[in-house]
Structures are given as C-alpha cells and as structure tokens.
Amino acid sequence: MVDLSTRIGALELKNPLIAASGTYGYGPEFSRFADVSAYGAISVKGLSLNPKVGNPMPRIVETPAGMLNAIGLENVGIEVFAAEKMGFLRNLGETKVIANFFGNTVEEYGLCAKKLSEIEGVHALEMNISCPNVKAGGIAFGTDPVLAGEVVGEARKNTALPLIVKLSPNVTDIKVMARAVETAGADAISLINTLTGMAVDLDRRKPALGNVTGGLSGPAIKPVALKMVWETLNAVKLPVIGLGGIMNGRDALEFLCLGAKAVQIGTANFVSPVTASAVLAEMENYLGAQGCESLSEFIGTFKV
Ligand SMILES: Cc1cc2nc3c(=O)[nH]c(=O)nc-3n(C[C@H](O)[C@H](O)[C@H](O)COP(=O)(O)O)c2cc1C
Structure with a gap:
C-alpha cells in the first residue's frame, strides 16, 4: 500500500485526484455508475450568484483526441446548490468539496466567495477567472494580470477558506498571470482551463457548436497543460494543481512528478465514469514498483 495522501496548503486530501469542475456535475449524477468517494475531492460545476441557463445546443462536439464544449456555465445558482446539492456532498466521508465559482463583475466574485464560505461542508473555493468582465468591455479576467489581481483580491477579502485560482491557458505568458494571483492572495493555483477552439460542420457549412x-x-x-504547469511551478511558491488531458495513472503521475500537489480529471469522466478508481490503482502500482512508500516522496522529482 502506497500512502497517496497529499496537501494543497491547508487542504488535506486522502488522494491527489480531484474531479474537474463541469465534468462531474454536483456528484449524484455519477453515483449510479461509480464510487464518487473514490476522489480525494470534487470540484462542483461552476456556480454563480443566480441560476444560469447556458448556451443553445449543440454544446459538445468530439474532436481528434479531445472535445469542444460550450455549455455556457449553466448551473443551479448558489442558493439551490446549498439547499439541494450539499446534502449528497456532505456524506462522502473524507472526500472534500471544492466549490468552483465565477462572476461577471469583481463585486459578483466577492459576493460568491462570501456566500459559498457560509455553506457548511464546503472545504475550499476554486475561482474560475476565464470569464468576461462585463464592466471592462468583456475582456476575460483571466487574460489580464491587473483584472485578475483585482478579482482575486476581492474574493480573498470575502473568504477564509483555501482559495484556489484556476488559470486560463488563453494567454501569452502564464507566469505573469500566476504571479498576479499569488500577489493578490491566492492559496493555490489550478491549471489549465480549456483552450478556445472551434469546429466546422462542413456539410451544413455551419458551426458544429x-x-x-x-x-x-x-x-x-x-x-x-504540462508546459504551463511547469512554468507556473517555476514562477510562484504556491501549491499547484495540474490538469488537462489526464486519462490514466501515468498521465496523472507526469503532472505530479513535475511538482503538482494534486491533479484534476475532467474529460476522462465522460469516457469512463470509473476513471478515478482506475487511475488510483495505476498510480499505486507504479509508485509501488518504483519503491515509493508515499506519493509525497515522488512529487517534484522531475529533473531537466
Ligand atoms: C463539459 C465541460 C464543462 C466545464 N465546465 C467548467 C466550469 O463550469 N468551470 C470550470 O472552471 N471549468 C470547467 N471546465 C473545464 C474543466 O474543468 C477542465 O479545466 C478542462 O476540461 C481541462 O481538463 P480535461 O482535459 O481533463 O478535461 C469544463 C470542461 C468541460 C469539458
């Protein structure tokens, strides 16, 4: 048995796997098919102050070695989340609950952080800053270091919970964004969110989404993702959570050996709802074969 426990600042996890926001619903959606408590933590579908209906269909299209989504951040809103979704999440034993959230203004981010921190059973917050700032002409918070610093600072003032900031990869230099959110008071950084893209339905000569x-x-x-995680690890002192394209145990271990304290699994949940259990078993076998007694002695062992 290999000790897979890990720590992201003050957030202790029984294992390093976190269900990535938007790919695991609020948990119950997967409970008919998988042991949801296999995960060390679940980052729930991105929440906003009020419910959001999302984009027109189709919202998902398969692409070579991946998928494109334009869900439009549909969610039940914080109030319904607290009243109807937390009951299930509070009963997952040691599996921690991470509330992923977003807003359209700096003030909205602050209010979301405050309201989510008041919900019993939420262990950490994850800010999705890949959203447009409606008061700054729609420029995404996560692509401008000044806006990113401002919005993270506002959330920081409104929560005492561990604050994870999820970075957008749609930037020229990820190091600049990482340093901006570190200075503004983030406790950890997760990356990467999705890369912007597009697919064409040729026969209809229309967009596929x-x-x-x-x-x-x-x-x-x-x-x-690996490159951006590596650059971020070298740019800041904060704990980093790596994600992007993890499909199996070896993929997860690649991010962990770079120095990520934990990893998230997203798209792989759509391929197989039991991915987390399979990844854990693969990781444990690999680490055992390498003579490791704990994951912590493996994290950060990558050498250039
Ligand atoms: C259908 C879908 C919905 C998503 N919704 C959110 C969301 O609400 N908030 C968020 O921060 N990221 C969201 N993401 C991004 C994922 O959490 C993750 O960052 C991204 O998919 C990369 O990881 P992967 O390659 O393992 O899927 C979503 C991704 C997908 C595929």
Whole structure:
C-alpha cells in the first residue's frame, strides 16, 4: 500500500485526484455508475450568484483526441446548490468539496466567495477567472494580470477558506498571470482551463457548436497543460494543481512528478465514469514498483 495522501496548503486530501469542475456535475449524477468517494475531492460545476441557463445546443462536439464544449456555465445558482446539492456532498466521508465559482463583475466574485464560505461542508473555493468582465468591455479576467489581481483580491477579502485560482491557458505568458494571483492572495493555483477552439460542420457549412466557439479539453491539450504547469511551478511558491488531458495513472503521475500537489480529471469522466478508481490503482502500482512508500516522496522529482 502506497500512502497517496497529499496537501494543497491547508487542504488535506486522502488522494491527489480531484474531479474537474463541469465534468462531474454536483456528484449524484455519477453515483449510479461509480464510487464518487473514490476522489480525494470534487470540484462542483461552476456556480454563480443566480441560476444560469447556458448556451443553445449543440454544446459538445468530439474532436481528434479531445472535445469542444460550450455549455455556457449553466448551473443551479448558489442558493439551490446549498439547499439541494450539499446534502449528497456532505456524506462522502473524507472526500472534500471544492466549490468552483465565477462572476461577471469583481463585486459578483466577492459576493460568491462570501456566500459559498457560509455553506457548511464546503472545504475550499476554486475561482474560475476565464470569464468576461462585463464592466471592462468583456475582456476575460483571466487574460489580464491587473483584472485578475483585482478579482482575486476581492474574493480573498470575502473568504477564509483555501482559495484556489484556476488559470486560463488563453494567454501569452502564464507566469505573469500566476504571479498576479499569488500577489493578490491566492492559496493555490489550478491549471489549465480549456483552450478556445472551434469546429466546422462542413456539410451544413455551419458551426458544429450552437455557440460557434468553445473550449477544447482532453488528451489533445495535455502537452500545453504540462508546459504551463511547469512554468507556473517555476514562477510562484504556491501549491499547484495540474490538469488537462489526464486519462490514466501515468498521465496523472507526469503532472505530479513535475511538482503538482494534486491533479484534476475532467474529460476522462465522460469516457469512463470509473476513471478515478482506475487511475488510483495505476498510480499505486507504479509508485509501488518504483519503491515509493508515499506519493509525497515522488512529487517534484522531475529533473531537466
Ligand atoms: C463539459 C465541460 C464543462 C466545464 N465546465 C467548467 C466550469 O463550469 N468551470 C470550470 O472552471 N471549468 C470547467 N471546465 C473545464 C474543466 O474543468 C477542465 O479545466 C478542462 O476540461 C481541462 O481538463 P480535461 O482535459 O481533463 O478535461 C469544463 C470542461 C468541460 C469539458
């Protein structure tokens, strides 16, 4: 038996696997098919102050080695989440609950952080800053270091919970964004969110997605994710959570050996709802064969 426990600042996890936001619902959606408590933590579907209906269909399209989605951040809103979704999540034993959230203004991010921190059973917050700032002409918070710093600072003022900031890969230099959110008070960084992309339905000569453009995820983005995680690890002192294209135990271990304290699994949940259990078994076998008694002695052992 290999000790797979890990720690992201103050957040202790029984294992390093986190269900990536938007790919695991609020948990119950997967409970008919899989042991949801296999995960060390679940990052729930991105929440906003009020419920959101999302984009027109089709919202998902398969692409070579990945998928594009344009869900449009559909969610039940924080109030319904607290009243109807937390009951299930509070009963997952040691599996921690991470509330992923977003807003359209700096103030909305602050209010979300405050309201989510008041919900019993939420262990950490994850800010999705890949959203447009409606008061700044729609420029995404996560692509401008000044806006990113401002919005993270506002959330920081409104929560005492561990604050994970999820970075967008749609930037020229990820190091600049990582440093900006570290300075603004983030406790940890997760990356990467989806890369913007588009698919064409040639025979109809129309966009394949109702929203025209969407976010690319899955194995196609893993090399981009590894590079950005590596650059971030070298740019900041904060704990880093790696994600993007993890499909199996070896993929997860690649991010962990770079120095990530934990990893998230997204698109792979759509391929197989029991991915987490399979990844854990593979990781344990690999680490055991390498003579490791714990994951912590493996994390950060990558050498250039
Ligand atoms: C259908 C779908 C919905 C998503 N919704 C969210 C979301 O609400 N909030 C968020 O921060 N990321 C969201 N993401 C991004 C994922 O959490 C993750 O960052 C991305 O898919 C890369 O990981 P993967 O390659 O393992 O899927 C979503 C991804 C997909 C595929």
